[in-house]
Amino acid sequence: MSREWIKGPLPVLVVLPILSVLTYATTDMPFFIYLASITGVNVILAVSLNIVNGITGQFSIGHAGFMAVGAYAAGYFSRALAGVQLVFLPEVVSDQVIFLVAVVFGGMLAALFGFLVGLPSLRLRGDYLAIVTLGFGEIIRVFLQNTEALGRALGLRGIPQRSSLLAVWMAAFLTILVARRIVSSSHGRSLLAIREDEVAAEAMGVDTTGYKVRAFVVSSFFAGVAGALFAHFVPIINPSSFTFVKSMEIVVMIVAGGLGSTTGAVLTAIILTLLPEQLRTVLTSGAEGTDLAQRVDQLRMPIYGATLVALMLLRPQGLFGTRELWDLWPRSQPKASDP
Amino acid sequence: MSALRLISDSLKSNRPKGAGSRPLVLCLGLGMALVVACQKKPGEGASEASPERAEVSKTGAGQAVHSGQAATAGAGAGAEAAAAEKPASDSAAAALGAPEGGDVILLGEVGSLTGAQATFGISTRNGIELAIRDINEKGGVRGKKLAVRVYDNQGKPEESANAMTRLIAQDKVVLILGEVASTNSLAMAPKAQASQVPMISPSSTNPKVTEVGDYIFRVCFIDPFQGFVMAKFARDHLKATSAAILKDQKSDYSIGLTEVFTEQFTKLGGKVVSTEAYAQGDTDFRAQLTAIRRTKPDVLYIPGYYTDVGLIARQAKQLGVKSVLLGSDGWESAKLFELGGTAIEGSYLSNHYAMNDPSPAAKAFREKYKAAYGATPDSLAALGYDAAMVAADALARAKDLSGPSVRDAIAATKDFPGVAGRISLNDKRNAVKPAVVLKVGNGTLEYVTTIQPDA
Numbered sequence: 155m156s157r158e159w160i161k162g163p164l165p166v167l168v169v170l171p172i173l174s175v176l177t178y179a180t181t182d183m184p185f186f187i188y189l190a191s192i193t194g195v196n197v198i199l200a201v202s203l204n205i206v207n208g209i210t211g212q213f214s215i216g217h218a219g220f221m222a223v224g225a226y227a228a229g230y231f232s233r234a235l236a237g238v239q240l241v242f243l244p245e246v247v248s249d250q251v252i253f254l255v256a257v258v259f260g261g262m263l264a265a266l267f268g269f270l271v272g273l274p275s276l277r278l279r280g281d282y283l284a285i286v287t288l289g290f291g292e293i294i295r296v297f298l299q300n301t302e303a304l305g306r307a308l309g310l311r312g313i314p315q316r317s318s319l320l321a322v323w324m325a326a327f328l329t330i331l332v333a334r335r336i337v338s339s340s341h342g343r344s345l346l347a348i349r350e351d352e353v354a355a356e357a358m359g360v361d362t363t364g365y366k367v368r369a370f371v372v373s374s375f376f377a378g379v380a381g382a383l384f385a386h387f388v389p390i391i392n393p394s395s396f397t398f399v400k401s402m403e404i405v406v407m408i409v410a411g412g413l414g415s416t417t418g419a420v421l422t423a424i425i426l427t428l429l430p431e432q433l434r435t436v437l438t439s440g441a442e443g444t445d446l447a448q449r450v451d452q453l454r455m456p457i458y459g460a461t462l463v464a465l466m467l468l469r470p471q472g473l474f475g476t477r478e479l480w481d482l483w484p485r486s487q488p489k490a491s492d493p
Numbered sequence: 494m495s496a497l498r499l500i501s502d503s504l505k506s507n508r509p510k511g512a513g514s515r516p517l518v519l520c521l522g523l524g525m526a527l528v529v530a531c532q533k534k535p536g537e538g539a540s541e542a543s544p545e546r547a548e549v550s551k552t553g554a555g556q557a558v559h560s561g562q563a564a565t566a567g568a569g570a571g572a573e574a575a576a577a578e579k580p581a582s583d584s585a586a587a588a589l590g591a592p593e594g595g596d597v598i599l600l601g602e603v604g605s606l607t608g609a610q611a612t613f614g615i616s617t618r619n620g621i622e623l624a625i626r627d628i629n630e631k632g633g634v635r636g637k638k639l640a641v642r643v644y645d646n647q648g649k650p651e652e653s654a655n656a657m658t659r660l661i662a663q664d665k666v667v668l669i670l671g672e673v674a675s676t677n678s679l680a681m682a683p684k685a686q687a688s689q690v691p692m693i694s695p696s697s698t699n700p701k702v703t704e705v706g707d708y709i710f711r712v713c714f715i716d717p718f719q720g721f722v723m724a725k726f727a728r729d730h731l732k733a734t735s736a737a738i739l740k741d742q743k744s745d746y747s748i749g750l751t752e753v754f755t756e757q758f759t760k761l762g763g764k765v766v767s768t769e770a771y772a773q774g775d776t777d778f779r780a781q782l783t784a785i786r787r788t789k790p791d792v793l794y795i796p797g798y799y800t801d802v803g804l805i806a807r808q809a810k811q812l813g814v815k816s817v818l819l820g821s822d823g824w825e826s827a828k829l830f831e832l833g834g835t836a837i838e839g840s841y842l843s844n845h846y847a848m849n850d851p852s853p854a855a856k857a858f859r860e861k862y863k864a865a866y867g868a869t870p871d872s873l874a875a876l877g878y879d880a881a882m883v884a885a886d887a888l889a890r891a892k893d894l895s896g897p898s899v900r901d902a903i904a905a906t907k908d909f910p911g912v913a914g915r916i917s918l919n920d921k922r923n924a925v926k927p928a929v930v931l932k933v934g935n936g937t938l939e940y941v942t943t944i945q946p947d948a
Contacts, residue, residue, distance in 0.1 A: 185659050307676070309679070389654055
């Protein structure tokens, strides 16, 4: 009994020091930090979209819209408070506190949008949600592009760069943890029931719309968080970063990883983010003359595309199907998995 | 109840206990493949390090397995894999860096080689490539050859920041050339400023770009200058006494040009008789044009983009507006002739560079470019060429190759003979240089004159 309480926060207590050490050890590697941050953001996006698309079986293709809401909300908030320092705290700590509040604020606003979009559209089934989310993503982008205060097409500049490896990967870790715990909770069982057969689930008394909206709100929240983090390490956020193409990239990640598998979402998010960058390293280092290297750089994206096609042909169910890495170890107490 | 059992059973059957090992193997295999892939480097040091590093990523995942922290395994392995490739790429940079230290000075370039703005990026890259070739043929700079490492940013600001970080942190370039689009330049500039690596943008005209800091330069004029050019042209060459303006109220560019034009035209003794506004994407401009027609201006200035301008020109002609239309570099597009038809002929626009500029430097550049790429260079290619030339000139003059010295050398650029006009950099790090005025003909833009900035 005395050891039960530690099970909740234990993963966080384990990961926090690891990430802190990693962050400390890599302070003078800006490129690694940048790449790791982008990767972390994509992991959050993929895992959060997987909650809706994979676990609940609804098809949302407007995830970049929620990311944009989070990015602009947090970016605007942080920029407005850029010169403010909380009196009772030293500057560095105060900055981080404001950053944290900005990230949560970005997430909350995205969640609110998720609620507003989800409430009417999640009553519908199948492709309707896809169309509504697609429309939402585009509306957000067009809105941002035409709002003077948000910098229009030029984008929002001057956001204090307060993000760190620790912040991004801690958020990514929490997203994974939440996704995992949702699945093994009674909520998660209902979500899975909706995915497998919505009519049967409804017949069993599952409030399908309610659960779908909840999943959608959680998913949007983390997309907003991802956007907020993104805004704090990219010097300028611009509507063209949150297009339909970005949404599709995230969908590709979870489909390639296996719809419904959080492990798959994490892994493919990492691979698909690093692949173009690694191809750049491999391709340019293979060529001796810089002239050839320049030409070869343009081949990255076709190779990336071909890799995806090959993957889908060889493993149509995605890398992991619906399996998870943690299925390997049976839980020590079967009681814990029971609702 | 049985349905629930059915569902839970189906869930169970979806996840057989033992079957999870295959994804794990796959995951480890992919991770290692990734690590091994980035080891493929020329040079001997890399092959020694390879098994060691693969070991690191394996144990990283292994530890997570033992601690039972399933969730960390994914994240941990990812972080380890990412961590592992950092030293790998570092050693690559070092391997390439050895000869570079000897006889090559490495510059960086970020451009949109793919994506929606690819034509801009490729023109610029060709211009830069040609400049580097010219410099190296003449013996290079400081007895060393110049080399450019180009990274594609797909036209995205976050990719630009990424490529920028890579150029600075890994390739350790002495100077960076790029980007065309102001948004991308704005994403890159803070990185350059923070690490004190000078950056020269060939063709970002938004005034905010060089305001980022004292390491950011450009070899083109800024947007508002074109307003000045057109006002001067209208007064001095067209002898216009009255002007009307139709501005795009949704674009900073258009608003900036309008302000400067109004100020300058009035200063030169002309009169701006009416200023009307439209919004980008409008299709009906008759109300504004009717109001303008009533004031009978000699010239009508439309600082906007070709998509709107084509329609405006057509509707102006239909309404019988007799004024000469004046425009800016936003007009430059093959689509302008299609959209504007005969209505746009006889108009004038300001630009960076004329494809048929008769000056000997521009002519020589055109011939070289045509021989190398089989096409007539556009203004982006010319500006790319100039940016690389200014960079080489500054590198030759700099005390040493450190960031601050190179920065000072660039800032001291005076009267540099570029193919798109003589370049002097002012205290705001913007180029003070002439603009050309072109006349719209039947499917062509004819060079009319060159307007110098006020000394």
